[in-house]
Amino acid sequence: MKYALAVYGAASTGQSSLTALSFARALLVSGHEVMRVFFYQEGVHNATSLTSPPQDEQNLPEQWQRLIAEHDIDAVVCIAAALRRGVVSVDEAERYELSASNLREGYELSGLGQLLEAAVEADRLVTFGD
Amino acid sequence: MATLHTVNKTGQPLELCLRALNAGDNVLLLEEGVYALYEASDVLSDLLKHVAVYVLEADVLARGMTNRDNLDIGMVDYQGFVELTEANDKVVSWF
Amino acid sequence: MSQTLCIISTQAPYRGQFAKEALDAALVSATYDIPTSLLLMGDGVYQILDGQSPEQLGRKNLSSMFQSLELYGIETVYVDGESLEERNLDPEQLLPLYTLLEGDAVASFLAQHDKVLSF
Numbered sequence: 001m002k003y004a005l006a007v008y009g010a011a012s013t014g015q016s017s018l019t020a021l022s023f024a025r026a027l028l029v030s031g032h033e034v035m036r037v038f039f040y041q042e043g044v045h046n047a048t049s050l051t052s053p054p055q056d057e058q059n060l061p062e063q064w065q066r067l068i069a070e071h072d073i074d075a076v077v078c079i080a081a082a083l084r085r086g087v088v089s090v091d092e093a094e095r096y097e098l099s100a101s102n103l104r105e106g107y108e109l110s111g112l113g114q115l116l117e118a119a120v121e122a123d124r125l126v127t128f129g130d
Numbered sequence: 131m132a133t134l135h136t137v138n139k140t141g142q143p144l145e146l147c148l149r150a151l152n153a154g155d156n157v158l159l160l161e162e163g164v165y166a167l168y169e170a171s172d173v174l175s176d177l178l179k180h181v182a183v184y185v186l187e188a189d190v191l192a193r194g195m196t197n198r199d200n201l202d203i204g205m206v207d208y209q210g211f212v213e214l215t216e217a218n219d220k221v222v223s224w225f
Numbered sequence: 226m227s228q229t230l231c232i233i234s235t236q237a238p239y240r241g242q243f244a245k246e247a248l249d250a251a252l253v254s255a256t257y258d259i260p261t262s263l264l265l266m267g268d269g270v271y272q273i274l275d276g277q278s279p280e281q282l283g284r285k286n287l288s289s290m291f292q293s294l295e296l297y298g299i300e301t302v303y304v305d306g307e308s309l310e311e312r313n314l315d316p317e318q319l320l321p322l323y324t325l326l327e328g329d330a331v332a333s334f335l336a337q338h339d340k341v342l343s344f
Contacts (some may be wrong), residue, residue, distance in 0.1 A: 008344075014159045019138075019161060022188070022208045023208055026207075026209045027212055029209065030209065040246065041243065042239075042241075042244055078335065080249070081242070081246060112249060113253055116230070116250065116253055116259055119228075120260075120339070120340060124220070124221060125340045125342065126221045126223070127223040127341075127342055127343045130138075130140070130225060143235075146235060146266050146305075146308075149331050152332050152335075152336050216333050220338075220339065220341060222341045222343065223341075225343065
């Protein structure tokens with residue numbers, strides 16, 4: 001089946017980002033298709049490349065990125081939510097004349113329409129919030 | 131048209147879930163929602179008359195909890211979570 | 226026939242961006258011609274309390290967003306009656322743009338939708 005996942009939590013705000021990641025891995029093991037992961041609200045923080053937790057702690061944004069790259073998952077970060085929270089691509093950093101960009105490779109900044117489109121196209125929509 | 135409801139906290143998310151259930155639905159307690167095993171075991175035993183209730187194993191183990199022997203609550207891993215989403219027509223998340 | 230979507234909003238209006246971003250999702254959903262219902266439950270019912278003046282918080286007034294829903298084809302907002310009672314709210318204290326769901330109505334209402342997106 002085709003699954004769309006909506007991720008609203010950051011590693012630091014609750015457990016939902018980790019739950020979503022574990023669920024996504026289990027979906028792929030079961031042979032399902034993850035048609036899109038949409039990062040919204042605090043979930044946009046999963047797409048920053050600037051997390052650097054201590055060695056003995058897990059780096060969730062890095063783990064997400066690895067899964068997304070390995071399985072070529074369509075990973076979309078809500079552009080309005082991301083700009084509001086300081087997660088920006090090179091293009092957006094230029095457009096808004098910001099001092100740096102931090103969006104990880106493999107993610108696309110795009111509009112909320114990508115979430116709604118996936119919601120109705122997928123066989124299952126699963127929301128992960130804190 | 132059965133629905134899987136995931137509940138990630140006791141309090142408001144659990145209360146709202148309770149009034150959104152139809153007979154034959156499934157409930158999965160996860161994250162802080164697994165504390166319902168202790169805090170809301172009366173509610174759960176009522177609930178079990180109408181719907182099947184599951185807890186996510188990783189979250190139960192992480193918190194030093196155990197399933198209630200006197201309640202018929204299924205323990206599932208992430209693979210089991212996936213199977214619950216397959217078996218139901220849609221998923222509603224309460225958080 | 227497009228799938229129907231129910232958006233459930235359960236958080237108080239000025240707690241972070243939860244309520245605002247849920248409303249954004251409802252508006253975008255409607256512009257994608259997805260038959261969309263917006264359901265307020267729990268603290269989410271405070272979002273349509275009349276007379277909000279969040280200017281001192283430097284925040285946008287959510288009421289005007291709710292009032293614009295109709296222009297996008299969302300003609301009513303569904304409200305869980307039990308959530309109103311628990312909060313001692315009278316229907317007259319709310320913006321007059323909602324439909325009350327009482328008793329078991331919430332469960333059957335959700336069952337009518339193909340997909341549910343929670344906030």
